Amino acid sequence: MPTIRIPVGPLFSFRECRWFLHRNFDDCMHVVEEDQVKKALLIDGHLLLVSLSEEKEALRVQVLKGPDTPALRKAVTDYITDWWDLDRDLLPFYQQIAKHKQLAYMAADYKGLRLLGMPDLFEAISWAIIGQQINLSFAYKLKRRLVEKYGTHLDHEGSKHYLFPSPEALMRATPEDLRAMQFSQQKIRYLLTVAEAFFSGGISKQELIALPDFAARQQALLALKGVGIWTANYALMKSLKEPGSIPHGDAGLLNALLAHSLIKDKSDLRAIERLFAKFAGWESYLVIYLWRSLAKMD
DNA sequence: AACCAGGCGCATG
DNA sequence: CATGCGCATGGT
Numbered sequence: 001m002p003t004i005r006i007p008v009g010p011l012f013s014f015r016e017c018r019w020f021l022h023r024n025f026d027d028c029m030h031v032v033e034e035d036q037v038k039k040a041l042l043i044d045g046h047l048l049l050v051s052l053s054e055e056k057e058a059l060r061v062q063v064l065k066g067p068d069t070p071a072l073r074k075a076v077t078d079y080i081t082d083w084w085d086l087d088r089d090l091l092p093f094y095q096q097i098a099k100h101k102q103l104a105y106m107a108a109d110y111k112g113l114r115l116l117g118m119p120d121l122f123e124a125i126s127w128a129i130i131g132q133q134i135n136l137s138f139a140y141k142l143k144r145r146l147v148e149k150y151g152t153h154l155d156h157e158g159s160k161h162y163l164f165p166s167p168e169a170l171m172r173a174t175p176e177d178l179r180a181m182q183f184s185q186q187k188i189r190y191l192l193t194v195a196e197a198f199f200s201g202g203i204s205k206q207e208l209i210a211l212p213d214f215a216a217r218q219q220a221l222l223a224l225k226g227v228g229i230w231t232a233n234y235a236l237m238k239s240l241k242e243p244g245s246i247p248h249g250d251a252g253l254l255n256a257l258l259a260h261s262l263i264k265d266k267s268d269l270r271a272i273e274r275l276f277a278k279f280a281g282w283e284s285y286l287v288i289y290l291w292r293s294l295a296k297m298d
Numbered sequence: 299a300a301c302c303a304g305g306c307g308c309a310t311g
Numbered sequence: 312c313a314t315g316c317g318c319a320t321g322g323t
Binding site for chain 2: 255
């Protein structure tokens with residue numbers, strides 16, 4: 001079986017990354033097992049199934065299904081490196097965390113946790129819209145209904161592994177179908193608008209990356225109906241890996257800040273600004289680690 | 299059984 | 312510019 005080894009440094013933990021992908025939710029975009037994570041990928045027009053597992057000082061990637069060529073191996077390596085943010089040197093972030101009284105414990109407790117991205121920008125924006133203002137359990141259910149109806153899949157050992165629907169596939173959804181899946185009328189409109197914007201070429205990840213700066217990328221996303229500051233920044237953080245992106249107003253983020261007594265209440269914007277100023281260039285990592293801290297023990 | 303969910307757009311003061 | 316409201320429904 002084709003196997004790829006991607007070397008990783010000391011600030012990497014397969015266990016922490018695997019845990020974040022699982023988190024007691026039922027995310028249909030990957031399958032998390034005891035010692036591996038499986039995911040279907042569309043790379044250079046090829047549908048592949050890969051399995052990630054832990055190896056000494058490396059991440060082992062096995063191609064369980066799909067063609068095997070040197071070019072594809074390279075593309076798979078690039079994809080995983082982006083998805084698990086393997087190229088980033090976390091040392092500066094850890095040095096900053098260590099200086100912070102209330103947060104210093106995270107460097108030890110969550111050591112090696114990476115920003116698990118969403119390389120597909122359309123997926124990141126759609127997922128953010130789905131998750132707006134509802135609890136995550138419900139949001140994952142909505143996503144699963146959408147993906148199982150409009151996404152393509154690959155069969156392997158009796159289970160299906162899904163890709164997020166393409167904009168074109170989602171455009172075929174009718175408002176009635178989506179309503180029957182319990183999407184609200186607003187979310188239906190937002191999702192179909194975003195699908196249309198991606199399909200018609202009004203927006204794409206490549207074009208966004210080509211824009212001069214963060215503010216310009218943010219503005220391009222905010223032009224979409226249903227995309228506010230939270231959704232735009234979430235997508236920029238998860239898909240474009242903007243290190244300074246903060247999903248402002250995020251309910252989980254505010255709760256984590258409250259739990260650490262870092263803010264006096266949820267409208268304490270000045271304290272939030274002060275905290276993030278200490279993590280300039282690492283704001284998105286701070287958000288990830290604060291989200292991590294919300295977990296109930298299991 | 300209220301109240302809150304990984305918000306947003308739109309209508310009012 | 313700031314504040315309020317409806318959205319839809321699952322968790323706790």
